[in-house]
Amino acid sequence: MEFLSDIASLINSTLRISTPLVFAAMAGIFAERSGVIDFSLEGKMLMAAFVAAVGSYYLGNPWLGLLLAIIACVCLSMLHGFASVTHKGDQVVSCVAINILIIGLTTALAAAWFGQAGLTPTLNEDQRFLEIHLPFAEALRDIPIIGTLYSDILSGHYVFVYLAYLSVPIVFWIVFKTSFGLRLRAVGENPSAVDTAGINVFAMRYKALAVNGVLIAFAGAHLSTAVNANFFREMSAGRGYLALAAMIFGKWHPKTALIACLLFGFTDALQIRLQGVELPAIGEIPVQLIQALPYILTVVLLAGFVGKAIAPNAIGQPYIKER
């Protein structure tokens, strides 16, 4: 039974750890399917974490913090669009600029306003999201298998965890089953054909970036107002890049991207467990190697040892309307 509960808690933490990655990967799908590279997921996630933490500290309500985070991230997405869609600047440079700007700005402002070496004040219970315990979770706990599945794995997560997994079928439906999705994908594959059909390429890309901003805000708010109760320096810790790698590995498709996100989440959940454990034949693995596992996994996945990824055709190219 102890083995079973170990597995249950491993799955539980996998679901929790994957949550920001899932939001970020879904956000990335919108931007990149429309033909706009988005390496700035990292910076936007960090911005959302900062704004959500500061917002709910002052307003006393985590939902208002989330709302502010959404506004901030949509603004950053619009900035990315302004530089790379309207002014046809280099998309990667624009993303790098946003990432570095946000790393600096969030920590600098946190230090200026709260003075605690780049930390925002700890949020109390009213100011942050709490774990949701599903009905009857306690009563059902003792039933074998079903109890474990329901009470230990499905119940007791933050609202973002449920929203993240809910977002995957919704994103799938929008991107592949609606006319908006069809246009979105067409803009990323062959913008001039879309333009000929009378659809505004620039407007489509801006819309895609707006959705991208909304989704990524959830990832940041999850970090600073749910799993943690404050913002700290560089708390996104490369998750934006991991999510991007998951999305590429998932071939810009929500379902496969979800699987890749869960794989990253699982590696991370496992690495926490592996620290200090003696493995048979190998001995104790250095803690630094274990901590580097998600990053090494990213490189391995991107190297495409499991098949080559084909990006949307027009990705990274600014659209130039012919005169």
Added chain:
Amino acid sequence: MSNIVVDKSKVPWWVSNVIVPLVNLTLALLVSGLFVFIAGENPIEAVKLIIFGSFGYIQGFAYTLYYTTNFIFTGLAFAVAFHCRLFNIGGEGQAYIGGLGVFLVAINLSFLPVPIVWLLAIFGAFLFGAAWAYIPAYLQSKRGSHVVITTIMFNFIASSLMIYLLVDVIRDTNQMAPHTVKLPEAIWLPSFEAFSGILGIKIRYSPLNLTFLLAIASLFFVWFLVWKTKWGYEMRAVGHNTQAAIYAGISPHKNIIIAMCISGGLAGLLGVNEILGVSHKIQAGFPAGYGFTGIAVALMGRNHPIGILPAAFLFGILYQGGSEVTFEMPNITRYMFVAVQGLIILFSGALENLFRPQIESFFVRRLNREVNA
């Protein structure tokens, strides 16, 4: 949307390469001033402190040039790869590993004559940095893994690897902190104090050392390599139009690998300045963001050595003057200057076309008027 059409051939070089970058820089600094204001400090006072801190006294100026040295290396590193259309964001990790190369060579070969140790240590830095860039280059070229993500991941991996080595393998066992032993004093690179004595100037301490000259030499090296050799031409051809380059018989794979290795090697040279020149030991996290700053330096300097030198100097001023600001203004931390870098990358990189058409057409019209008059 601007509909201004400018005949590029009529635009004088100094408009597109001097005026436009200066306008972009000014915009970035204006927004930075706004951030300083939001943080609760006076931007004008901050500028005064920056200028005093970086020029006001000889030691401060020496610090400015010391930072400039680092930024020349990382700026050149980004620029070389960029000419092959590769975004090497991994300067940070390559510099870290380059530092390991310097240290290993210097500590193991310190019995050799001093100038030879220096040369070998420089070579070691270049080699280790290049090796760390090789894997992302290979994966980009052969497997199509985007070099931005892999180099970022290699920064994280380099950091983990170095912490592991510093804690468990090469740590100075007499110390608690994770750093190595000091190199023997005989092989330290001569610092500015030694020279200033000869010139009759007395200063207590400065981190400026002989590596500054290596940085200047690197500027010439890159200029020659990228613009004056066959390889440099091939590399730029691959960056400009890969299909055309293949048609001309140029191998993209070879050029991607060489461009990234030279880029990584140049970033690795930062280790020479930091370890052979200043701290004489490897400390955890010694690249301290210089690698990322290199991106801003290169973009501001339009990826050309002639532009990178003043851009690196400007960032030297910002860093040294910035430490004066963080000392005097409690609300400003060094992260404010990270944000300033982001703004400079934004305005001189991504938004470089914001006012370019307007400025160029303004000058073209004015010059035409002069011709007609």
